[in-house]
Amino acid sequence: MVAPLTATAINCSLSAGGRESSTDAMLAVLAEHFTDQNVTVGDPIRIARHKVRWGVTSDEGDGDEWPAIRERILAADILIFGTPIWLGQASSIAKLVMERMDAFLSETDDAGRMPSYSKVAVAAIVGNEDGAHNVTSQILQALNDVGWTIPAVAACYWVGEAMGSVDFKDLKKRPGKVTETAKMVAANAAHLARLLRASPYPG
Amino acid sequence: MVAPLTATAINCSLSAGGRESSTDAMLAVLAEHFTDQNVTVGDPIRIARHKVRWGVTSDEGDGDEWPAIRERILAADILIFGTPIWLGQASSIAKLVMERMDAFLSETDDAGRMPSYSKVAVAAIVGNEDGAHNVTSQILQALNDVGWTIPAVAACYWVGEAMGSVDFKDLKKRPGKVTETAKMVAANAAHLARLLRASPYPG
Amino acid sequence: MVAPLTATAINCSLSAGGRESSTDAMLAVLAEHFTDQNVTVGDPIRIARHKVRWGVTSDEGDGDEWPAIRERILAADILIFGTPIWLGQASSIAKLVMERMDAFLSETDDAGRMPSYSKVAVAAIVGNEDGAHNVTSQILQALNDVGWTIPAVAACYWVGEAMGSVDFKDLKKRPGKVTETAKMVAANAAHLARLLRASPYPG
Amino acid sequence: MVAPLTATAINCSLSAGGRESSTDAMLAVLAEHFTDQNVTVGDPIRIARHKVRWGVTSDEGDGDEWPAIRERILAADILIFGTPIWLGQASSIAKLVMERMDAFLSETDDAGRMPSYSKVAVAAIVGNEDGAHNVTSQILQALNDVGWTIPAVAACYWVGEAMGSVDFKDLKKRPGKVTETAKMVAANAAHLARLLRASPYPG
Numbered sequence: 084m085v086a087p088l089t090a091t092a093i094n095c096s097l098s099a100g101g102r103e104s105s106t107d108a109m110l111a112v113l114a115e116h117f118t119d120q121n122v123t124v125g126d127p128i129r130i131a132r133h134k135v136r137w138g139v140t141s142d143e144g145d146g147d148e149w150p151a152i153r154e155r156i157l158a159a160d161i162l163i164f165g166t167p168i169w170l171g172q173a174s175s176i177a178k179l180v181m182e183r184m185d186a187f188l189s190e191t192d193d194a195g196r197m198p199s200y201s202k203v204a205v206a207a208i209v210g211n212e213d214g215a216h217n218v219t220s221q222i223l224q225a226l227n228d229v230g231w232t233i234p235a236v237a238a239c240y241w242v243g244e245a246m247g248s249v250d251f252k253d254l255k256k257r258p259g260k261v262t263e264t265a266k267m268v269a270a271n272a273a274h275l276a277r278l279l280r281a282s283p284y285p286g
Numbered sequence: 287m288v289a290p291l292t293a294t295a296i297n298c299s300l301s302a303g304g305r306e307s308s309t310d311a312m313l314a315v316l317a318e319h320f321t322d323q324n325v326t327v328g329d330p331i332r333i334a335r336h337k338v339r340w341g342v343t344s345d346e347g348d349g350d351e352w353p354a355i356r357e358r359i360l361a362a363d364i365l366i367f368g369t370p371i372w373l374g375q376a377s378s379i380a381k382l383v384m385e386r387m388d389a390f391l392s393e394t395d396d397a398g399r400m401p402s403y404s405k406v407a408v409a410a411i412v413g414n415e416d417g418a419h420n421v422t423s424q425i426l427q428a429l430n431d432v433g434w435t436i437p438a439v440a441a442c443y444w445v446g447e448a449m450g451s452v453d454f455k456d457l458k459k460r461p462g463k464v465t466e467t468a469k470m471v472a473a474n475a476a477h478l479a480r481l482l483r484a485s486p487y488p489g
Numbered sequence: 490m491v492a493p494l495t496a497t498a499i500n501c502s503l504s505a506g507g508r509e510s511s512t513d514a515m516l517a518v519l520a521e522h523f524t525d526q527n528v529t530v531g532d533p534i535r536i537a538r539h540k541v542r543w544g545v546t547s548d549e550g551d552g553d554e555w556p557a558i559r560e561r562i563l564a565a566d567i568l569i570f571g572t573p574i575w576l577g578q579a580s581s582i583a584k585l586v587m588e589r590m591d592a593f594l595s596e597t598d599d600a601g602r603m604p605s606y607s608k609v610a611v612a613a614i615v616g617n618e619d620g621a622h623n624v625t626s627q628i629l630q631a632l633n634d635v636g637w638t639i640p641a642v643a644a645c646y647w648v649g650e651a652m653g654s655v656d657f658k659d660l661k662k663r664p665g666k667v668t669e670t671a672k673m674v675a676a677n678a679a680h681l682a683r684l685l686r687a688s689p690y691p692g
Numbered sequence: 693m694v695a696p697l698t699a700t701a702i703n704c705s706l707s708a709g710g711r712e713s714s715t716d717a718m719l720a721v722l723a724e725h726f727t728d729q730n731v732t733v734g735d736p737i738r739i740a741r742h743k744v745r746w747g748v749t750s751d752e753g754d755g756d757e758w759p760a761i762r763e764r765i766l767a768a769d770i771l772i773f774g775t776p777i778w779l780g781q782a783s784s785i786a787k788l789v790m791e792r793m794d795a796f797l798s799e800t801d802d803a804g805r806m807p808s809y810s811k812v813a814v815a816a817i818v819g820n821e822d823g824a825h826n827v828t829s830q831i832l833q834a835l836n837d838v839g840w841t842i843p844a845v846a847a848c849y850w851v852g853e854a855m856g857s858v859d860f861k862d863l864k865k866r867p868g869k870v871t872e873t874a875k876m877v878a879a880n881a882a883h884l885a886r887l888l889r890a891s892p893y894p895g
Contacts, residue, residue, distance in 0.1 A: 213445055424781060
């Protein structure tokens with residue numbers, strides 16, 4: 084019996100508010116498809132609700148809540164990195180999370196492997212309009228630098244028409260293209276995570 | 287009597303074809319608004335119709351048509367840089383044009399000024415879906431590196447909903463947001479170009 | 490008598506610490522050259538020392554210190570935007586500041602002008618290694634979106650050799666290329682800010 | 693007996709010239725380490741020596757040499773994507789190659805898999821100064837969009853100090869950090885390619 088794959092989802096919305104964010108809505112779409120792949124997905128961690136301090140180490144002290152979040156991220160096989168788009172770019176909270184992972188570079192094991200090695204990351208991105216490709220490029224580059232593996236077609240996103248103002252969470256109907264992409268992202272990520280769990284990078 | 291401002295528009299579509307491209311359609315929108323600002327805009331130069339060689343000098347020889355295009359660009363006060371979006375990025379032809387301007391870095395006058403100094407650049411960007419912010423970032427950074435000045439709100443763009451396939455040139459109606467942005471881009475660029483023509487950078 | 494030009498410098502270092510940061514060191518280089526241009530530059534605002542809340546409005550309440558910083562930024566003719574590089578990207582605090590300026594988009598005057606109109610922005614960027622061009626692209630795109638004007642050659646940066654670990658503040662000697670670039674950035678920004686103060690964008 | 697893994701390397705230098713390019717020098721470093729991993733690496737394909745036409749289909753006709761290059765790329769398990777940096781960005785030829793792969797999006801098999809599925813891509817990047825992170829972000833995003841899988845730590849790069857002018861091929865001694873990174877890139881890519889060859893994505 085092999086334990087089922089697990090995924091940790093993070094939501095880098097700027098708002099700590101109780102109501103559903105569009106990023107949550109996109110994470111929910113992905114969660115459905117990951118469930119279809121027999122991956123257990125926990126409730127998204129809304130970073131803005133936690134006191135995550137600025138820095139590039141794994142514990143910045145003074146009540147820093149990153150260590151607990153870091154542990155949940157590294158306990159799973161898959162990271163689902165959710166962020167809204169602001170000014171065509173990932174949120175500052177997304178950048179904060181990536182900076183905290185900068186510490187991985189010096190947390191290698193005896194074989195030179197970062198704690199993120201043999202784990203898979205994908206992105207969930209939403210905005211009113213444009214910016215998803217830019218966000219994808221910044222997230223994939225940073226996460227890959229700090230050791231994450233990127234499965235084929237790793238980004239699931241939605242944005243409206245140029246300079247639009249509709250929110251993903253308010254769409255009447257889930258766009259077919261989003262469903263199709265979410266399915267690919269989940270299937271590819273699950274497959275790759277399964278391979279890497281059975282045969283981790285030797286370092 | 288002051289000679290009217292002039293603008294040179296380039297179209298970095300991958301196609302040399304005779305039919306109107308969406309990039310041409312966006313350039314036409316900007317041309318209307320530049321005309322309202324008393325700026326004379328020539329017909330767009332479709333780069334793909336010319337033999338522009340790869341390189342980073344101003345004349346790569348062997349029938350290179352860049353020298354003539356370079357002259358038309360530098361004869362105007364304003365550059366309207368038009369490009370389609372492919373894979374969320376500027377076209378390879380847009381990159382080719384920027385590389386040819388790399389030569390400006392070593393073509394400074396006695397006061398250390400590149401040939402692009404005191405000239406203004408704006409961007410016209412179109413795609414079926416997403417990528418305009420990424421294209422803007424790459425174009426503004428590169429053009430600014432090689433001496434162009436960027437007026438407030440320098441990019442006019444259109445993209446459809448995520449993973450869409452409608453072309454800008456086939457839209458039934460010009461989106462109000464595009465008209466609004468084109469007007470700002472043209473008004474700001476014309477104002478700044480006028481100031482810089484009267485008072486160029488001293489170097 | 491015309492009042493001298495003024496510049497506000499911000500330091501988006503992740504650290505609030507008392508000791509000089511490399512970003513401060515680069516801001517000091519620019520301040521020297523701006524002073525040569527008769528621009529009065531205040532001490533850098535170290536954003537990490539202030540309680541700047543996440544969000545996209547100009548006052549997020551609950552002790553938010555952004556409104557006071559925003560006022561100092563908008564009181565000056567020139568913004569010197571200083572950021573370190575982390576993972577090849579601008580700091581999360583740099584992104585936070587840009588997000589707060591998203592509010593400018595809806596704070597237009599009767600002529601449709603954002604509060605940043607007719608003001609000039611430049612960047613001061615430092616890192617141990619690589620990333621300055623990426624940071625430049627993200628900063629120029631975002632600041633230009635929210636109304637700032639970008640003078641020719643607007644970024645002054647230093648990074649060491651690939652994967653290096655030397656800090657700019659610890660260099661024995663200021664690199665000649667940095668001095669040369671700082672001089673250009675300051676001269677061009679001062680010239681353009683002077684023109685725009687005398688003749689603001691009409692909107 | 694399992695056939696050994698193979699890698700195809702491409703060199704997106706702007707020059708077709710006979711002499712070694714810095715991109716070739718970096719590709720040679722990676723080839724050494726891939727050989728250590730029992731991966732057979734062919735001589736780099738210098739794209740500028742071939743008539744590769746602009747476009748987004750797999751055969752643009754009229755003597756287009758892309759179809760043959762495409763075949764060699766897809767015949768291998770691993771793609772080593774080599775590009776120089778110009779203006780802090782990937783070369784126009786690198787962009788041209790990525791655009792040609794746009795066609796993969798519509799060349800899916802019965803299980804919805806692009807021809808690049810279950811294949812691994814890494815990057816080899818060189819420049820005189822700065823830009824490697826930006827190039828990495830643009831290459832990883834584009835290649836991943838069109839189906840490539842990205843192993844942990846997928847970019848091997850070298851750049852000199854800010855605004856430097858030394859070429860990688862002229863370095864007296866190979867930097868230790870480059871050797872270290874090349875080893876990681878090759879080991880991770882070979883491991884992942886081996887897993888994916890044995891167990892391709894089910895689609």
